[in-house]
Amino acid sequence: MKKTLIATLATAATLIGGAAQAESASYTIEPNHTYVTFEIGHFGTTTNRGRFDKKEGTVQLDRAAKKGKVEVTFDVGSINTGSAQFDKHLRSEEILKTEAFPKATFIGDKFTFNGDKVSEVSGQLTLLGKTNPITLKASNFNCYQHPMMKREVCGGDFRATIKRSQWGVDYGIAYGFSDAMDLVIQVEAVHQ
Template sequence: MKRIPTILGAAALALAASSGARAEPVTYAIDPTHTFVTFESLHFGTSTNRGRFDKKQGTVVFDRAAKTGKVELTIETGSVNTGVAPFNQHLTGKDFFRSDEFPTATFKSDDFQFDGDKLSEVAGTLTLLGKTHPVVLKASHFNCYQNPMLKREVCGGDFETTIQRSQWGITYALPVQPDDIRLLVQVEAVRQ
C-alpha cells in the first residue's frame, strides 16, 4: 500500500513539473576575473599584434528553457593592455580609441541563437567612438556549471567575431595595416 501513494505522488510531481514549468529568466553578473576581451590584428602581414581590455563589467539575463537571453558588456577603452606601454598610449589616443572622449565601448544583445540546446551565436550591436554597428559573436564551449567555490551557478563560454575597424572610424594606417580585427571574448557570469 505504501508503494502506490509513492508512485502516484511521483507521477503527480512529474506531471506538475512538466505542465506547470515556465521559462524564467535568470540574471548573471559578469565576473571580471574570468572575462577577457582580446583583439588581434596583423602587423604588416608579418606577425600578430594582440591586446586586451583589463576593465569590463556587465550582466547577462538568460532563460535556458525559452532559449532567450540578453547581454550588456561595457569595456573601458583606456584599460587597453598590449604589454607595451607606448603602444597602449597610442591606442588610447586620437588615432584609435580616443579614450578621453569615448571612455567606454558597449556590446548589447537580445538575440541568442541556438543549435538544438547549444548556444551558437549572440547577435547585437557594438558601440565604439560614438558609432553603433551590428556584430555577431559565434559561440563555442558555452556551458553552465555549479561553481564549487562560489556555491552558485556560473554560465559562460568563448565568443569571437571579426570586425572592420573603419566602420567605427578607426582608419589610422589604412590600407597599409589591415581593416580586419579579430575580437575574442571569454566570459563567465555568476548567477545573482
C-alpha cells in the same frame, strides 16, 4: 470528482513548475574570468594583440525559451598590449580617442542555440560613439555549478571579425594594416 480534482492540481503544479523553470535567470559577469581582447594583422607579418582590463556586465538567460540578453561594457582606456608605448598610441586621438570615448559596449539580444548550448549572440557594438551590428560566434559554451561559490556559472568564448573602419578606427589602413580585426569576448557570469 476526487480524481479529477487531483489531476487538475497535478497539472497546475506541473505548469507552475515549468513556468518557473522557463523564466529568465540573471547573471553578473565575473571580471576575473572575463576578457575582452582583439587581434589585428601587422603588415601581414605578425598579429598585434591586446585586451581591455576593466569590464563589467550582465546576462539574462532563458535556456528553455532559448532567449537571452547580454551587456558587456569595457573601459577603452584600460587597453593593455604589454607595451606602454603602444598602449599610449592606441589611447590617442589617432586611434581610440579614449578621452572623448572612454567606454565601449556590446549589447546582444539575439541568441542562437545548438541544442542547449548558445552558439551565437547577435547585437550591437558601440565604440567611438558609433553603433554597428555584429555577431559573436561561440567556440565554447557551458553552464556549471561552481564548487567554491556554490552558484551556477555560465559562459563561453565568443569571436567576431569586424571591419574596424566602420567604427572610425582606420589608423594604418593606408600603410597596409588590416581593416579586419578579431574581437574576442571570453565571458563567465555568476547566477544572482
